[in-house]
Amino acid sequence: MPDLNLITSDQLKKRHAKEARFQWYGRIAIMISLSFLVFMFVAIFYRGAGAFQQTKIGLDIDFSEALIDPQGTRDAEVIAGANFKPLITKSLAQVFPEAANRADKRAVYKLISSGSVFELGNMVKDNPNLIGTSRRVWLTATSEVDLFMKGKIDADIDEALRRLKDSDIARIEMLKDSGLIKRKFNTALFTNGDSREPEMAGILGAALGSFFSLLICFLISFPLGILTAVYLEEYAKKSRITDFIEVNINNLAAVPSIVFGLLGLSIFLNFFHLPRSTPLVGGMVLALMTLPTIIIASRSILRSVPKSIRDAALGLGASKTQTTFHHVVPLALPGMLTGTILGMARALGETAPLLMIGMVAFIVDIPKGVTDVATSLPVQIFLWADSPEKGFVERTSAAIIVLLIFLVLMNLLAVYLRRKLERRW
Amino acid sequence: MAGVIDMQNETELAVKQPIMTAKNVDVFYGKKQAIDNVSLDIPENEITSLIGPSGCGKSTFLRCFNRMNDTIDSCKVSGKIEFAGQDIYSPKVDVVALRARIGMVFQKANPFPKSIFENVAYGPRIHDLSSSKDELEHIVITSLKRAGLYDEVSDRLDDPGTSLSGGQQQRLCIARAIAVDPQIILMDEPCSALDPIATAIIEELMESMKRDYTIVIVTHSMAQAARISQKTAFFHLGKVIEYGETDKMFTSPDNELTQNYISGRIG
Ligand SMILES: Nc1ncnc2c1ncn2[C@@H]1O[C@H](COP(=O)(O)OP(=O)(O)OP(=O)(O)O)[C@@H](O)[C@H]1O
Numbered sequence A: 001m002p003d004l005n006l007i008t009s010d011q012l013k014k015r016h017a018k019e020a021r022f023q024w025y026g027r028i029a030i031m032i033s034l035s036f037l038v039f040m041f042v043a044i045f046y047r048g049a050g051a052f053q054q055t056k057i058g059l060d061i062d063f064s065e066a067l068i069d070p071q072g073t074r075d076a077e078v079i080a081g082a083n084f085k086p087l088i089t090k091s092l093a094q095v096f097p098e099a100a101n102r103a104d105k106r107a108v109y110k111l112i113s114s115g116s117v118f119e120l121g122n123m124v125k126d127n128p129n130l131i132g133t134s135r136r137v138w139l140t141a142t143s144e145v146d147l148f149m150k151g152k153i154d155a156d157i158d159e160a161l162r163r164l165k166d167s168d169i170a171r172i173e174m175l176k177d178s179g180l181i182k183r184k185f186n187t188a189l190f191t192n193g194d195s196r197e198p199e200m201a202g203i204l205g206a207a208l209g210s211f212f213s214l215l216i217c218f219l220i221s222f223p224l225g226i227l228t229a230v231y232l233e234e235y236a237k238k239s240r241i242t243d244f245i246e247v248n249i250n251n252l253a254a255v256p257s258i259v260f261g262l263l264g265l266s267i268f269l270n271f272f273h274l275p276r277s278t279p280l281v282g283g284m285v286l287a288l289m290t291l292p293t294i295i296i297a298s299r300s301i302l303r304s305v306p307k308s309i310r311d312a313a314l315g316l317g318a319s320k321t322q323t324t325f326h327h328v329v330p331l332a333l334p335g336m337l338t339g340t341i342l343g344m345a346r347a348l349g350e351t352a353p354l355l356m357i358g359m360v361a362f363i364v365d366i367p368k369g370v371t372d373v374a375t376s377l378p379v380q381i382f383l384w385a386d387s388p389e390k391g392f393v394e395r396t397s398a399a400i401i402v403l404l405i406f407l408v409l410m411n412l413l414a415v416y417l418r419r420k421l422e423r424r425w
Numbered sequence B: 001m002a003g004v005i006d007m008q009n010e011t012e013l014a015v016k017q018p019i020m021t022a023k024n025v026d027v028f029y030g031k032k033q034a035i036d037n038v039s040l041d042i043p044e045n046e047i048t049s050l051i052g053p054s055g056c057g058k059s060t061f062l063r064c065f066n067r068m069n070d071t072i073d074s075c076k077v078s079g080k081i082e083f084a085g086q087d088i089y090s091p092k093v094d095v096v097a098l099r100a101r102i103g104m105v106f107q108k109a110n111p112f113p114k115s116i117f118e119n120v121a122y123g124p125r126i127h128d129l130s131s132s133k134d135e136l137e138h139i140v141i142t143s144l145k146r147a148g149l150y151d152e153v154s155d156r157l158d159d160p161g162t163s164l165s166g167g168q169q170q171r172l173c174i175a176r177a178i179a180v181d182p183q184i185i186l187m188d189e190p191c192s193a194l195d196p197i198a199t200a201i202i203e204e205l206m207e208s209m210k211r212d213y214t215i216v217i218v219t220h221s222m223a224q225a226a227r228i229s230q231k232t233a234f235f236h237l238g239k240v241i242e243y244g245e246t247d248k249m250f251t252s253p254d255n256e257l258t259q260n261y262i263s264g265r266i267g
């Protein structure tokens, strides 16, 4: 009599339980890794969100011709050379008439960022018609004031341990009462280069440095990587030399990135004397680092193009090159692009090799090309994280947020390109 | 009807020169010998079928004719294969020209992931067979018609070739091979993935193509070989055991191995 029982037996029950248990292990693993990710994002956003706002102090500035441009020439050079500090101190004296002695006056002036004179200067340079008029200008407050306004300075601790004294706090409260102090969107973060003053520091210089470096990196590594991959995969006969090359490419992919930085230092800088600290050299070093990744990714994509397509073309009398470039490469291109973009995303986050070639200097100027000195986003984050000023803490997180956004955008671009190009079947 | 065709063939056979001859061909994959001293003549405008058990070297031998074996690194071919009196393995021969004369249809339909039109137009394009767009279109349409596919796809030439059914894809591949206007078409089990109806359509097609082309076909179906081919070669372990008129081979084979294979005792 055969066993026709369809009801769960003990043995089957055990199997089902095993299956369920395994599924749970998987789910728990995913939850743990997800929670790490969420924790990281929340922590960074919590710390960095403040940096997108900046405290500003409203002052009625009298753009007196006598102080800015006594001769009335309206010459750009005269305006650029003018001293705007008296404009601010005069206005401050009206707001705080009780601050009569030098020490008080200096304390009052210290509420405003020392970069404010440049803000004023730029305003007048852009619009010389301001001279002779008077208007309210929102000047950037110093980092200490900003932190206080954001509730990040505890007024209860001993005055001697604070850089913001009780008198300063009283003045801030006074400004608050008269509506002369406000938090506004922090445009400086996106339009300025680096600065010693946290409230004046921005990421534009670093972002452009990263952009130019990646541009160079792409221009070098994409064509070189793809051509290498196509040659090795489609043309090269298997021999001891190709084996040797293959092993070395795989090894290169595993080399720590700082080694590429040292290579760049000794070859590009010391031997070829290319300009130090520039995106040109940075991009070249990043290209060295990205090349193996692109080659390996491209080769595996090329390998996944079915042989039947090659046979079809060859069988029709297409030459090797026609077969490769009419059929194989177009099919592999979306994948190769994706691999390249992912490699570039890694390059964007790379710090160590850039330190080696001097892209770690304090650079205020915004780079205008690949041969201007620059830093890069991750290096900027490193520099800010290393700064003692408390105001840089939230900026560090803000820069990380921006970097993460760029990384996410690049990954989305990779996905988009793959979808879009693949639709051409 | 069948009788008439047979009579025609027999009268033509007497005067016909083989278009392709293979003499003492050996093929090695590395150290492994896949073809052992095979000599075979392929008559013009006829269908020759290669049969034999799996792994006996039919595909390998077929691929020698258009030098597709060149694409396999480990594969070494020796011996002499002549097409219209020229040694195709001589260094002077250009494989591109050779493969334009000798087309191939593969076991698994392998249309390019492009439109139906582009699939057929690709060959004429790379060989510069047309001087204008109209001419190219003409070639594409005649090829599709000859492959018996045109009526089914005339209104969707821009659709991807991969969107067709298996049988249609195989006919598309045949049209693609025809478009280059070859003398010989090599077919490696072209119907093995098709149902009987699609197979019948392709067999009919081959029957009609015979007038313009020489066909060499590898097949696992003895019935198919018997139905469509005039000559049959029986391969076993890399050797040709028997080669001759299909009718004779299937009724009174000379060799016992052939007898066994045909009656289904080995395979
Ligand atoms: N690329 C290759 N590399 C090494 N050996 C191969 C290769 N292709 C075929 N062979 C070997 O050569 C012999 C003949 O193979 P072939 O494909 O010609 O057989 P076949 O007669 O076409 O078989 P089937 O009917 O199964 O298609 C087989 O033993 C096979 O293992």
Ligand SMILES: [Mg+2]
Pocket (backbone or CB within 6 Å): B058, B059, B060, B188
């Ligand atoms: Mg085969």
